[in-house]
Amino acid sequence: MDTATHISMGVALGGLATLDPVVQQDSTLFTCVMVGTIVGSNAPDFDTLLKLKNNAVYIRNHRGITHSIPAVIVWGVTIATVIHTFVPQVNFVHLYFWTFLAVILHVFVDIFNAYGTQAARPINRNWIALGFINTFDPYIFGLHAVGIVAWLLFGADPGITFLLLYFIIALYYVKRYFDKKEIVSKIEQHFDDVESIVTSPTIKHNVWRIAITTTENFYVARAEGGKIKILDQFKRKKLPDHPAMHKALQDDNVQAFIFFSPVYRWEIEESDNYTEVRFIDLRYRSKGHYPFVAVVKLDSDYHIRNSYTGWIYSEDKLQKKLDPLPQ
Structure with missing residues (x-):
């Protein structure tokens, strides 16, 4: 999910924690739990900082190890321990439980969109992407916003409010599952x-x-x-036995793209001065354009001169990233 939804989920879990008698009776613990659930609900996405290195590293690693089974445990322990270090008088077990739950919820909801996660690592490295909830779902975010406003502005009981809210969201997930199932069924009947x-x-x-x-x-x-x-x-065409393709497949940007993309096509364009190899993800068509690509430019001797992978919505911008290519 997007950052705003993860933050709202952290607040909602903090409110839900008031159903825990130990949290309910200790205002200091409640404050610590609220911090833990908000931080824990966003911690697995700290790997977004990999964008500062380059797109290839980000694409290959985002929602990878930070969303894995060991990472979920480590995030919960680390966040709760840091908080407990500054506020040692609070109950660590209850602090850890709610923080850990926030991390689990983050990873859990991420598997339902098309991007997916490697949540089963180290058991396997496959991407789990169920593809029936958008990365930003206005209904899910809106329900959280309504619950938070009802609690903070109108004094609604946070435990009951968010318990009801998550029951409704669970029903919504079931509906979206059947929406997808109906689409898949129609396609399988046609092909x-x-x-x-x-x-x-x-x-x-x-x-x-x-x-x-x-x-x-x-x-x-x-x-x-x-x-x-x-x-x-x-x-559908097999990858050709072409020197440009062999070179392109060695490029970090292309390797990251192929690692991430489950369905793509390829193109090779040759001219007097250069050869361009392009890989195009077919999942994200928007207004007739396929924005997620990996492109490699090679000179006449098939040496890689430049490459790029990522989301790009303009051919001019893409060529600016790949050029200038020495003549």
């Missing part, structure tokens, strides 16, 4: 040779991006109001 279906819900409740892989083709589709429309079709 006899489906190998995979990747769904990406948009911020609009009834609008979904879909990438379909069959034995022969990739299809990019859009579902809106229960109706599915095929927008693009691409022939």
